Amino acid sequence: MSFVLNDISKELRKTETDANDKENLECNHCKSESIVFDHGTGEKICSSCGIVLSVEREYVDPLLDTNTNLSNMNIGTASSLAHHDKNLSTIISYSNVDADGVAIRVDQRSAIQRMRRWNKISNNNRSYHRNLKNAFAVLIRIKDKLSLSETIIEKSAYYYRKILDQNLIKGRSIKGFVVACVYVSCREMNIPRTIEEIAEISDADKIFAGKCYRLLVRRLKIRLPSIDSTSHLARISNNAGISEKTLRHAIHMMSTIKDDPISFGKDPSAIAVAVLYGACLEKGEKTSQSRISLAGNVSVVTLRKRFLDIKKIFPNIPNGPSVR
Secondary structure: OHHHHHHHHHHHHHHHHHHHHHHHOOOOOOOOOOEEEEOOOOEEEEOOOOOEEEEOOOOOOOOOOOOOOHHHOOOOOOOOOOOOOOOOOOOOOOOOEOOOOOEOOHHHHHHHHHHHHHHHHHHOOOHHHHHHHHHHHHHHHHHHHHOOOHHHHHHHHHHHHHHHHOOOOOOOOHHHHHHHHHHHHHHHOOOOOOHHHHHHHHOOOHHHHHHHHHHHHHHHOOOOOOOOOHHHHHHHHHHHOOOHHHHHHHHHHHHHHOOOHHHOOOOHHHHHHHHHHHHHHHHOOOOOHHHHHHHHOOOHHHHHHHHHHHHHHOOOOOOOOOOO
16 A cells, blocks of 8 residues: 555656646746756746746855855955055954943943053054055055056055065165055056056155166066057047047057067157057047147157157158158
């Protein structure tokens, strides 16, 4: 008798499974059988009409999952090299309540206040930490004004910690080395930022920042890639209001110029400005030399000199005003 009941229950379960599979393999709206399962969201989607048929994803608390490695989980504030303590130190709150929300007794508040004071002193009692605080304050200001990514900021903080550990900062400007670290990071990430631009944002001496940059590269033995002038074209065209058609023609011209020996050793920004000006003359787009040189942060004289070099490669470019 038990064998008969088992066979009946198996047949019922098989029938229910087949019915569910049939429902899952057919869209209720358009009756299409082209069903796609998205593993990222756990949704079954009809590829014909786009309707979500079902959601099979369940929320699993990682703290309750025994297979989760808690040592690799990020619980709390993420650590960062751009903070003097790497976001790993703790502080005593200024609220007069404990961790359970119970108010601290009056006779204990003097002891808590004394602990807060010593905690603050212990976090600032070393010149190493005070130097990092001042440097990273400048670094965050540069990040906000130039809209730099977190990757560049982390790499800049890493380089600054390296030169601080090697005692290169002694007797030199903090701002100069911060500018140098940011410039090196931008060069490695192929971000078109000049050291003069970064120094102006941070109110630092660009000449001394250049000395810090050369010292940083020499002592840390950093190999920087060569600057690609093409990366400056989009920034200069946006600042000068150049059209997309002219910009694409300038990029095509730059692909020919950067392989020519005439561009070796020249300022990439000046080459980009001259190429963009030549593209404007070829496409008949009206622009002035002062406007496009100001967008590229170069002088008009430099623009004219580099434009003469460009005309040696592209002799068909018409002459602009004041160009012989």
